[in-house]
Amino acid sequence: MKLIKLAAGVVNTIPLDWNGNLQNILSCIEEARNQEVTLLCLPELSLSGYGCEDMFYAPYVAETALSQLQEIVPYTSDLAVSVGLPLMLNNKLYNASCFIVNRQIRGFALKKNLANNGIHYETRWFHAWSAGDRTNVKINGIDYPAGDLLFEVAGAKIGFEICEDAWIANRPGRELYARGVDIILNPSASHFSFFKSQTRERFVQDGSRSFGCVYVYTNLLGNEAGRAIYDGDAMIAQSGEMLASGTRFSYTDHYMVTATVDLEKGRLEQMQNRAVFSKTADALMVSVPFQWPEIRPARNQYVLEDWEAKGYQKEEEFARAVSLALFDYLRKSRSQGFVVSLSGGADSSACAALVYLMVELGIESIGIERFKQRLSYIEKIQQATSTKEIVHELLYCIWQGTENSSAETKFSATSLAEDLNARFYDVNINGLVETYKELIESGLDRKLSWDTDDIALQNIQARVRAPSAWLLTNIYNCLLLSTSNRSEASVGYATMDGDTAGSISPLAGIDKTFLRKWLLWLEEVGLGGTLQVKGLNAMNNLQPTAELRPADRKQTDEADLMPYEVLNAIETYGFRDKQPPKEVLKKLELDFEGIYTREELVAWTERFFRLWSRNQWKRERYAPSFHIDDRNLDPRTWLRFPILSGGFEKELAELREEANTPLGRRRIGFGN
Known part of the structure; x- marks a missing residue:
């Protein structure tokens, strides 16, 4: 047997947060050492952060990343570690993974296939590396190999597929297989979307089977730069068998997924595999002197997370992804909480419920003391001893009624705020609406009426609500949550600077049909079958309506649309x-x-x-x-x-x- 204990290391990064990113990487390396791991793979661009956008053009970004990399090297005694960073070569920027072994840089594997669809614009900043090509990069007067590399470390052949490399048909793993690779490392920055984890699992498992190797996949975690969410998906497979996977949507700064593997098993698979993958180019083999420690066999155990095994995956993923995104947005912007203009309808109720879930899931993930520590700058929560005490200090809801608002929607709003233990402000804005109407009527020298000015009279009500919500937001130094959903966005069924007002828009990516089903599920089933929000009952029994026309006009969203x-x-x-x-x-x-x-x-x-x-x-x-x-x-x-x-x-x-x-x-x- 040739046993190695290896790990996929997950970190929560922030673009250009050099000290924070470095500390998370060093903490992950220290955890690897404590768990007697000898091969650690860290995510793509984990030193700089993945979402640096056009700051990748700034030469100092790559220079700083290289400087930070050299601070990591001394901490890698008796370890092999892969670290992601941007690398400048001949005035071109590349997406690189530096392979460090026992306090020495051994080379830089460069990404061959760049993600350039959807939210990704990698070709805007990076150049793709050509298969089979290699060069050298000079650091402090020393040349290190870079390009299409295969590392041989004490007899173990280690190659790379960097994120997008594994998503294409002619993936680099085919070439690595032809050269007898033992371990493929895949450092990724793969954004979350519904059910995407299943696709990742398939190509990790299939890659390990097709290439007869150990496959180590790791990903970023959290809301890194504002829009993309990373679920921290990490897994290790060998010869078609999933050995271990991690916890998705964790609230921690970093964690690891480990497995003990026998390289001889993969070599036997390759001997028995008669498939022919032709070599088109020869990667440079970098031989690295090292001694893998003698270890005993260990039992690897792969299990689905409890919530994934119970079904309702889309409902669960939506709740967990957006709640984690809100948490990271809150702490990374150093805001004091959230304000929701709570109308009693589905959208604003969902926003309020997601803030509550943010606290519940955060405490479930890392415990209440660690949760408060990660928000240590918010002094008002530090003495709290429960979820609802924290929610009371983080969530501010404001009801702003007019003469067209119904008692049913007001009850929906108040009952939800009470159930969540949010702070609740009841403000009647009918006088403000009338004041604006009178000002315009005076200028027009005529009365406004529903027969001639329907849209204008609707929109002024929605727009008048924004200043009060922003005032409350400024008073408490919070983030105002915009409550518009994707279905409304597609047809413009929203008042600009009214219900679209906000710092972030948590629902703009989800459709109204799913949202209504999700809210009913959250009330009746709940996350993991236990975490429910019963305060949604009144709202779930209402017909969606903007309530901007008089009651006798019986306005509903679907009648309008x-x-x-x-x-x-x-x-x-x-x-x-x-x-x-x-x-x-x-x-x-x-x-x-x-x-x-x-x-x-x-x-x-x-x-x-x-x-x-x-x-x-x-x-x-x-x-x-x-x-x-x-x-x-x-x-x-x-x-x-x-x-x-x-x-x-x-x-x-x-x-x-x-x-x-x-x-x-x-x-x-x-x-x-």
């Missing part, structure tokens, strides 16, 4: 799948056969595409949102669309021709 399930389907087919309106209609007819008429589907399709086109400017102005799936509409990270466009006029004419309905042009919209 269309059924949310149809809206979401149009958005998916039209903008995720990039289909024109007439093709979208064909899909809708299949999905909603016997539920809605063809005429209704045609009308809703036209309405959606017209509203989408005229409201891109609103999506450009939304507060930063969290990325959670491939339906994201954020134009700064995912889906770009021109602010001014032809408005799908030709495509909608083709839709009408296809449907044989003379809809024609008409005014539809919700104002600003």
Whole structure:
């Protein structure tokens, strides 16, 4: 047997936080030493942070990363450690993993395939390295190999697939297999999205099986730079068997996943594997003098986390991902808490519930004392002894009613705030609304009415709520949570500087249909089947409505728009799948056969595409949102669309021709 104890190290980084990132890396190395690990893989760009954006262009960033790397080297006695950093070579920047063995840099593996889709723009800053190429990098007068490298450490061959390298069909692992690789390290910065962990698990497990090797995968953790969330997914597999995996969505700074492996097992697999992977280039073999310590066999145990084994994965992932993102946003911005303009509806109720879950899950993850320590700058929570005592100091809810607000929604808001133990402020803004109306009526020399000024009268109510919420936010030095969801964003069903006002927008990546189901699940089932929010009961029994028109007009969201399930389907087919309106209609007819008429589907399709086109400017102005799936509409990270466009006029004419309905042009919209 040839036994090695190795580990995937997970760290929570912040772009350009040189001291913090370095400390987390050193702490992870110390933990590896305490657990008698001899090979540690740390995530991609863990020294600088992955989300440095255009600061990667600044030469000092790569220079500082290299300087920080040299501070790590002395802490690697009797260890082999991989550390990610940006590396400048010949005035070109590369995404590199430095391999350090026993206090000596042994070389730099350079990323060959750059992520350049979705939220990733790696080709904007980095150059891809060509397979088979190698060069040298000079540090303090010493040349170190860099490029497509394979390291031989005391007889163990160790190669790299850096994040995107493993997601392509012709992955570098094929070349490594042809050279008898024993261990493949995959340092990653792979953003969270729903069910993505299953895809990662497949390519880790399949890679270990196909290449007859040990495969070590590690990832970043937390809300690193504001929008992307990293779940800290880490796993180790060998010869098609998953040996160990870590805890996702942890609130800690760093942790490790370890396994004890027998390299002879993989070598036997390679001897018995008759598959032929042709070599196209020869990587440089870097021989490293080292002595793996003698260790005893250990039992590796791979189990799903309890919450993953119980089903409801999407509901669980949404709660855990966004709650962790809120926690990191809170502490990294050094804010004192959150303000929610709590209307009693689904969106604002979800925001409040997520803050509560942030505290519950944080305490469950790291304990109440460590939770308070990570928020040590918030003095008001330091004497708290329970979740609800902390929530009381971190969550401020404000109800702002008008003459159009109902007793039912007010009860929904107050009962939820009471259940969560949030601070609650009851403010009547009807006088403010009337004051603004009178000012404008005086200037216009006429009365405003619902028959002639419907949208204006709705929007002034939503917009008047923003100053009070911002005032409360400033008083307590908090973050104001914007409450708009993705379904509203797609058609502009939101008042700019009203319900879109906020520092961050936790729901802008999720659709209203799922959100309503999630809130019902949170009340009745809850995270892990136990963590429920019973205060959502009143809200879950309400029909979604903006409550901006008088009660006798019986306003509802879906009457203003269309059924949310149809809206979401149009958005998916039209903008995720990039289909024109007439093709979208064909899909809708299949999905909603016997539920809605063809005429209704045609009308809703036209309405959606017209509203989408005229409201891109609103999506450009939304507060930063969290990325959670491939339906994201954020134009700064995912889906770009021109602010001014032809408005799908030709495509909608083709839709009408296809449907044989003379809809024609008409005014539809919700104002600003």
